[in-house]
Amino acid sequence: MTSHRTDGLSRRALLMSSAGLAATASLMPVRLMAQEPISVAGIYTVPVEQQWAGRIHEAAVAAAEEGLITYTYSENTANTDYPRVMREYAEQGVQLILGEIFGVEQEAREVVLDYPDTAFLMGSSFMPDPEYSNLAVFDNYIQDASYLSGIIAGAMSETGNIGMVGGFPIPEVNRLMHAFMAGVREVKPEAEFQVSFIGSWFDPPKAKETAFAMIENGADMLYAERFGVSDAAQEKGVLAIGNVIDTQADYPDTVVASALWDFGPTLAAAIEAINAGNFEAANYGLYSFMKEGGASLAPLGSFDGKIPQDALDLVAEKEAAIKAGEFEVEIDDSEPTSS
Known part of the structure; x- marks a missing residue:
């Protein structure tokens, strides 16, 4: 309809x-x-x-x-x-x-x-x-902000086991996931990733169930490319990183940071x-x-003061370099896979 x-x-x-x-x-x-x-x-x-x-x-x-x-x-x-x-x-x-x-x-x-x-x-x-x-x-093309959010995710994950739930493995999704993973590895080179695609652009229940399975498999940080992932994180007491929009107001104790698209x-x-x-x-x-001006990190909001300062310093350094054209986040459109 x-x-x-x-x-x-x-x-x-x-x-x-x-x-x-x-x-x-x-x-x-x-x-x-x-x-x-x-x-x-x-x-x-x-x-x-x-x-x-x-x-x-x-x-x-x-x-x-x-x-x-x-x-x-x-x-x-x-x-x-x-x-x-x-x-x-x-x-x-x-x-x-x-x-x-x-x-x-x-x-x-x-x-x-x-x-x-x-x-x-x-x-x-x-x-x-x-x-x-x-x-x-x-x-x-918000890979710049996705990369920066990955730095924060890596710093906030205790286990280095990170779950990533996407819609479809198309270039538009893949490049953001790869950029996020690259950011994570800046601070946690040994991080492992669970990657799954739900085959839908809007199926929050399916995304939630997929995220639950990743948490059961040890993930303590989730990349919420789709709606529903942050709900699972909130229910299970793990953290999440948002994508495209800022949902921290709805998940104040769950969504640490978000890569925003304008x-x-x-x-x-x-x-x-x-x-x-x-x-x-x-x-x-x-x-x-x-x-x-088309991409940015959301304000830290409820997580202000909770993120390690060395990670924030790295984010600030990389963001300044990106804006000055001195550093480019790699655009990788290939399908990401689990570690």
């Missing part, structure tokens, strides 16, 4: 304008009248409270509240319905369509070719292709490009990097 919602119909007299992305020969004719906000539609295969979709949704809502865009969205859209919903929004004249085409890569591109005057900014496992000049791609810089870049009339096939994943 697909549900449709509309948010942020406010307008302001003058929209942002900037040079945006560099113009090239493959410019598409997406241009905006100065007094009108850009019309944006989001298409999500999961509820908007889910981590990944939720960050896109929050950024769009914020942009609508600023008067930069008008925003409508569809959630719980099945992959089989996805191309149809894309066409519906394009037919309505929506200027920018946001979403996730991981499960419908080829079908989505067929839609893109049929609507050359519509800008599409989609989460994808593939790089931009000039053949689809109005399709820009992105992903949550979709705001990505959306801002797209808005600027459309305003400048030069939206094109480009890799917007770069705006998720920490040095671009």
Whole structure:
């Protein structure tokens, strides 16, 4: 079932304008009248409270509240319905369509070719292709923050036995897990990892049961790539590291740190490009990097003062180097395995 919602119909007299992305020969004719906000539609295969979709949704809502865009969205859209919903929004004249085409890569591109005057900014496992000049791609490249959260996890784990529960072993998940594991090994080279994928983007009960099994097998720290993992950690009295969003308020004695994704810089870049009339096939994943403001560590909150100072010093050192471009966290898209 697909549900449709509309948010942020406010307008302001003058929209942002900037040079945006560099113009090239493959410019598409997406241009905006100065007094009108850009019309944006989001298409999500999961509820908007889910981590990944939720960050896109929050950024769009914020942009609508600023008067930069008008925003409508569809959630719980099945992959089989996805191309149809894309066409519906394009037919309505929506200027920018946001979403996730991981499960419908080829079908989505067929839609893109049929609507050359519509800008599409989609989460994808593939790089931009000039053949689809109005399709820009992105992903949550928050490996920088995941690496830093791993340093904290390694310092807080007493046994060095760490459980990791993911949705699917696709590049978008794999790279964050590998970065986290690399961070752990900075302070606990001997750490061992239990890695499992539940085959779903939103199945908290299954994620919880998988986490329970890892705790039974000795894990005292869990990497909560999916909802449900922190519930298991809380019930069993072990610690967890969050992903994409900050859930410490819900698990104040459990979630030590979280690697956060901010979709705001990505959306801002797209808005600027459309305003400048030069939206094109480009890799917007770069705006998720920490040095671009797209990734960060959540505040320590209830764990302030509980994390070893040498670990915090290492986090601060590595974060400064990342932001200065002096240190790069490796992007490893291969499937991680248990130790």
